[in-house]
Amino acid sequence: MRIGIVTPVVVRLPGAHSEWERGAGIEEIGRIAETADRLGYHHLTCSEHVAIPAPVAEERGGVYWDPLATFGYLAARTARIRLVTQVLVLGYHHPLAIAKRYGTLDRISGGRLVLGLGVGSLKEEFELLGAPFEDRGPRADEAIAALRASLSQRTPEFHGEYYDFSGFVVEPHAEQARVPLWIGGRTARSLRRATTHGDGWVPFGLPLDRLAEMLGGADLPDGFEVALSAGRALDPIGAPEAVERALLRVREAGATVTGVSLSADSAGHYCEQLDALRALGREAGAVFQGHDD
Incomplete structure (x- = not known):
């Protein structure tokens, strides 16, 4: 199992972020990204919302940094860590x-992209952007197939019900011959979508026993990634035993990759927590790339 981090600052969910994140910006994010990269963590994350209705923001949060702009900056400050x-x-x-x-x-990150993709559920945002909502499931299935045919091709071609194209040049295009596609969701259908069209599954909002049951009943392809959350913010320095238990639980549930949030009171403290987490993770059997010991 490998460990990635749920990047702080870029998303602020009510009750699920540290107070220091309110005043933090790109320099703090960059410092944390550099530390995670040096320590051999697997990935950084960044989510996407364009605009959240004000009443919904009270529940889902209203801060969502744009992933393309954010990762473009972080790609220049890191060398190995994947961008998810x-x-x-x-x-x-x-x-x-x-x-x-x-x-x-x-291409600019040297082949470090992982595309996490989801169907979406916020109807108001779909309507704001002029995107069809009711048939978003079948559209998403076809969009994944179209992406698979397009991401690494100079002259992509795809013919479907919703998307149909050929005879166009897309340059530059992805450096990786096969960009990993991780499919998000919390239903059996999302897992089937992931095993059929993707390279991994990123579930959310489900207890680990239910996830283990779903995974146990699925026919997972070779090399398929299961990216499970380690749960509430971990405190490797203050509560190492709880961290070890959390890592063991997600590994036993079937995780090949886990995404962790860390408790901290500053960017510097967050970096210290990353160092402590690496030591605990290695004791628990987690793999880190290119240790800087």
């Missing part, structure tokens, strides 16, 4: 727009 959109809402974009924009990100 968690998640892009497929219905907000034409597949070739994703192929061009995020293919460019893959």
Whole structure:
């Protein structure tokens, strides 16, 4: 199992972020990204929302940094750590727009992109952007297939019900021959979508025993990634035993990758927590890339 971090500051969910994040900006994010990169963590995350209705923001939060701009900056400050959109809402974009924009990100980052993709559920945001809502599920399935045919191609071609294109040049495009696609969701259908069209599954909002049950009943392809959350913010320095238990639980539930949030009172403290978490993670059998010991 590998460990990635749920990047602080870029998303602020009510009751789920530290107070220091309110006044933090790109320099603090960059410092944390550099530390995570040096320590060998697997990935950073950044989510996507364009505009949240004010009443909904009270529940879901209103702070969502744009992943493309954020990752473009962080790509220049890091060398190995992967950049994971968690998640892009497929219905907000034409597949070739994703192929061009995020293919460019893959190229400038040296092939470190992981596209986390989701169907989306916020009807008001779909309507604001002029995106169809009612048939978003089948549209998403086709968009994933179109992306698979397009991301690493100079002259992509795809013919479907919703998307149909050929004879266009997309340059630059992704450096990776196969950009990993992690599919988000919390239903059996999302897991089937992931195993059929993607390279990994990123579930949310489900207890670990239910996730283990779902995964146990699924036919997972070779190399398929299961990215599970480690739960509430961890405190590796103050509560190492609880951190070890949390890592063990997600690994036993079937995680090949886990995303962690960390408790901290400053960016500097967050970096100290990353160092402590690496030591605990290695004791628990987690793998880090290119240790700087």
